[in-house]
Amino acid sequence: MVRMSIQLTTAEVLGLWHSVHLALVRDDEPDLSARQIAILLTVYLEAPPHTVRALAARLDVSKPVITRALDTMGKLGLVSRRRDEKDKRNVLIQRTVEGALFVERLADTVSVHAKELRAGP
Amino acid sequence: MVRMSIQLTTAEVLGLWHSVHLALVRDDEPDLSARQIAILLTVYLEAPPHTVRALAARLDVSKPVITRALDTMGKLGLVSRRRDEKDKRNVLIQRTVEGALFVERLADTVSVHAKELRAGP
DNA sequence: TTTAACTGATACGGTTCCGTAACGATTGTC
DNA sequence: GACAATCGTTACGGAACCGTATCAGTTAAA
Secondary structure, three states, X not given: OEEEEOXXXXXXXXXXXXXXXXXXXXXXXXXXXXXXXXXXXXXXXXXXXXXXXXXXXXXXXXXXXXXXHHHHXXXXXXXXXXXXXXXXXXXXXEEOHHHHHHHHHHXXXXXXXXXXXXEOO | OEEOOOOOOHHHHHHHHHHHHHHHHHOOOOOOOHHHHHHHHHHHHOOOOOOHXXXXXXXXXXXXXXXXXXXHHHHOOOEEEEEOOOOOOOEEXXXXXXXXXXXXXXXXXXHHHOOEEEEOO
């Protein structure tokens, strides 16, 4: 296994983006918006705690945007909310088993379509 | 430049997806849905002609889904519609200069965040 | 203790999208 | 010519989302 930087052509990058989105649309998973994906992956990839305010700042969007996205993703079981007992103004966004599986399937979908790419030194 | 297949780890794939979506949300471009992205890139990457019915079949969605997406992307100037003179039942979806620039900027955004990936033999 | 600052949620009017069903227009068939 | 098949669009009620403004609850400061 060799670590190197990869220089992708425009056509290769677009081909990857195209095939992955086609797969995401065609499968049975719910199609999340770009904002929802950004929130979901921030929660699952970055270190907790995750609050509404922090997510809003991270995405550079308003707080209601986060609240609405959490409502929808909460119904889907992808994330959950809990009051912060140390500061009851805060709400802590937490990961779920179902959400972790969703993220894993997303990674699989992307990986499948990223198999043939050009690598340069 | 060496052509080889790339084996990406789950963390690397998710990190790419995360950073690109964060960038897409934070920039000034309108956030397209997964279906809109799939339609847009199909129109710009695959050979014409592109009809509503063909796009619906390609994405495995109903025709009104395509019509609605074309309405919205048409207002954004990303695609345009024209009647097929040879068979006036058909509508031909066409590329626009503005749409081509949008796709190009999308490719740039993805490329920027795909610079550090692990490549294997 | 009164006030200010801060949190996340809610309300508002408007837009987009959802799936399903029906529609007018055009073309092909008998 | 009459009829069916095919095209894309529209209609429908319901849901989600948009940006903005405001809200109640909690904490910190005066």
